[in-house]
Amino acid sequence: MTHVNTGRRRRATLAAFPTVHRLMRPVLLAALLSLASAAGAAEWQALPMVAPAPADNPTTPEKALLGKMLFFDTRLSSTGTVACASCHNVMEGGDDHRPTSMGVHGQLGGRNAPTVWNAAFLSVQFWDGRAPSLEEQAKGPIVNPSEMGMPKMELAVDRMRRIGGYLPYFRRAFGASATIDADSIARAIAAYERTLITPDSAYDRYARGDKSALSAQQRRGMQAFADVGCTACHSGPNFSGPALPQGTGFFQKFPTYTNNPYVARYRLLDDGGRATVTGKPEDQNLWRVPGLRNLVYTAPYFHNGLVQTLPEAVKVMASTQLDKQLDDAQAADIAAFLESLTGPFPAQSMPQLPPTPGDMLH
Amino acid sequence: MTHVNTGRRRRATLAAFPTVHRLMRPVLLAALLSLASAAGAAEWQALPMVAPAPADNPTTPEKALLGKMLFFDTRLSSTGTVACASCHNVMEGGDDHRPTSMGVHGQLGGRNAPTVWNAAFLSVQFWDGRAPSLEEQAKGPIVNPSEMGMPKMELAVDRMRRIGGYLPYFRRAFGASATIDADSIARAIAAYERTLITPDSAYDRYARGDKSALSAQQRRGMQAFADVGCTACHSGPNFSGPALPQGTGFFQKFPTYTNNPYVARYRLLDDGGRATVTGKPEDQNLWRVPGLRNLVYTAPYFHNGLVQTLPEAVKVMASTQLDKQLDDAQAADIAAFLESLTGPFPAQSMPQLPPTPGDMLH
Known part of the structure; x- marks a missing residue:
């Protein structure tokens, strides 16, 4: 599987400009740069109302x-x-x-x-x-x-x-x-x-034009999220990186900076990440960039679930990925912005499952 | 807790005539006999469309x-x-x-x-x-x-x-x-x-007057269910016994007859039943009479889940409780009748649960 690794971070940009993994094929490279550039033009994007589906498995x-x-x-x-x-x-x-x-x-x-x-x-x-x-x-x-x-x-x-x-x-x-x-x-x-999507958060309403959908603190946090550089990786409507061809992974190294107390405290080097799948040294501590929606619901955070609160998760990321030490107020503002990415979850009916044969034993 | 034990079974009756446990208080006895008699008057009863609720916890x-x-x-x-x-x-x-x-x-x-x-x-x-x-x-x-x-x-x-x-x-x-x-x-x-009830099965439609709701085999099985004597205990609209004051248990001994191969095969004497709660010798192998609805879904059967099919469960009960050995055709007829007690389950919306604090650890 091909993958992208931005390597170093750049400050204060809404676009993701991935430098390309050395194994990346030239044809994919051209496609990616074009996509990344297109993503850069749009700033705050609302989630599409329908999730994309592959041609051989349309959603019905x-x-x-x-x-x-x-x-x-x-x-x-x-x-x-x-x-x-x-x-x-x-x-x-x-x-x-x-x-x-x-x-x-x-x-x-x-x-x-x-x-x-x-x-x-x-x-x-x-x-x-x-x-x-x-x-x-x-x-x-x-x-x-x-x-x-x-x-x-x-x-x-x-x-x-x-x-x-x-x-x-x-x-x-x-x-x-x-x-x-x-x-x-x-x-x-x-x-x-593909039906499990949440395109109507306060953030999405803001991005679609309702400027009253976010509080003053959330708008401050939104600006800080961009200024600090979070958007270098957490871009696009799902905050999980640029749109790439289906199956092309958007990977990043985590932690990038290790001169901070978080790496040891939260055991961030204990899991090799992508290298545990590929066995390649260059994939050590590479991770697929996750989305940032509905974080209010998904504590505890990170691949090992060792970080319990959202402001702490924000501080850890700023320090380990951007070498920036946020104070409590900055972290609270960014957390407030991230909370605006919450739900609502679509109403669902409960499925009814067919009965089990009596001789189907577990 | 008071309880009722019918002791021996009687043949071919739609009513439950419980003989009363020796500790039963006289006032309750009178009430029970009156209720049992009332249940005898009605034959095949449909499930109420609303479940009863105690006065201090009305369903809202x-x-x-x-x-x-x-x-x-x-x-x-x-x-x-x-x-x-x-x-x-x-x-x-x-x-x-x-x-x-x-x-x-x-x-x-x-x-x-x-x-x-x-x-x-x-x-x-x-x-x-x-x-x-x-x-x-x-x-x-x-x-x-x-x-x-x-x-x-x-x-x-x-x-x-x-x-x-x-x-x-x-x-x-x-x-x-x-x-x-x-x-x-x-x-x-x-x-x-109390909202989880299934009052619209084929049997219920039959009991409410739609005589076409049951197949010929199901009607044969219904008659056999009464003739064999199953209704002595499995009476009332839920087939779990007569209506009793809330909290009054309708208990029966199981197995009653032990001169059959089923007792050993399905280890029916291994669990003391009610005696495991009360410690009383007279409660040995007493069980609360279960309802018989939705059995299509609830295999495997009995308190230990060792019986896998419905016809086999019917044979076991006839033999151990009524000392009657049913042939395959009789058991199939009664099983077909019991299948008419199935659902439909009410449509339900999926609940949405509030989020977990990040520091609530499991």
Whole structure:
């Protein structure tokens, strides 16, 4: 997988001007620079009202409904107790409010569950960017031994096949000759996740022209967010970087500056990030840039969930990424701005799941 | 807690004629016999469209909404991973499709999770009837070490207090001076549970006069259900026994007859039932009579979840409770009738839960 690494940060720019990873192919480079430049022209962008979808998996109501059913179905886990929704609680912040997640048999995961809200707008999925799409991401946790714990994806598929009530939903979603398989399960879940967006926050209303949507403190924080340089990486409508071709990761090194107390306090060098996937030394401590929406709901913060409050998270980022030490007032202003990126979450009906055969044991 | 034990079974009667436990007070006896007689007059009763509620906890939309939020809130568990809904999945059959439940840290419970659908119509709560009301039941799993695992109820209350977004909901439900405490939490959850009823099954439509609602096999099974004697205990609109004063348990011995292969095969004498609560020898193997609705969803069956199919469950009950050995056709007919007691489940909106403070650690 290709990826972008901006390397050093530049001050006070709303655009992301990524320097390009040395392995980047020239054709992609041209596309990226053009996109980055286009992103620079727009300043504060509202979230689109509809999430983009790949050409081979357009979002339809039938597919999103099936995806919602599967997203809440604990039978996709070995014990029948853990669903996608267990760690990505869409009745709240789309995560699980734990430092790291807890899967089957009470096992602990190694990283903080990222929110599923607006994941459709991320460049790639997982903290280390190891999945290029929501479709590929959806297959991961099912077979992760400390998440949903299925020994093989085929066993999860077999469960869904044996639940007789599912087939009509797959056929409505994918056509009369559709089969239940790993791809159709993943595509339905991804289609549902593309409906999990929050385009009507106070920030979005401001960006669309309602200048009264933000408080004076939030507008101060917004300016500080740009002036301090946060927008060098947290750009675009999802604050997760520039628009890139689907599957192209927008990665950054974290921490960049280590001459501060935070690196040790929050163990920021303990996890190799992207290097744990690629094994490449140049990927050490590279991370996919996360979005910044709905942070009110997603504490504790960062890949290890060790930072508990938003003002502290702001100070850590300014210090480790921009070598700037913010005072309490500056951090509070930026946190107030970030709070304006909150919800509302769309109203959802509860899915109804088909019954389990009595001899399907967990 | 008082309870009723019919002791021996009588054949072919639609009414329950409980012989009364020797500790039963005379005043209650008179009331019970009158009720049992009244139940005998009506034959096949549809479920009421509204569940009864105690005078001190009337069901209101505001209370039911708060109760739904709490019912789905995993923060009531020690790890932040288990909610009421985890073992009582109202997106499906109101239980967890496991032989016995799995709580925090993957611990196994000792009994099959009873469905929450129509629990409002049960005489008392839990398999052993140890809670006289839904309100008292709601407090149990929160502090059960192998369920939600809170060391003390006060810690769960403290969590709900620290989630600032909850207080307005408690005030709307219980008045402007309401506080968040164990009782208000339990009363809200109970109020929500009283909305979880399924009064529009094919059986109910039949009982209300639509004689075409049941198939020929289902009507055959209905007659067999009465003729074999199942209605001696499984009477009333919920098939869980006669209407009794709130908190009065309708208990039966199970197994009654032990001269059959099922007792050993399904380990029916391994759990002392009500005696595990009271310690009284006369309560050995007494159980609160469960309802029979939505069995299509609630496999595997019985208090230990060891019986996987509905026809087998019918055969086991006929043999152990009525000393009758049903053939496959009879069991299939009765199972077909019981399937007519299925849903539909009411449409529900998904609750939205208030955010977690970043320093609330699990």
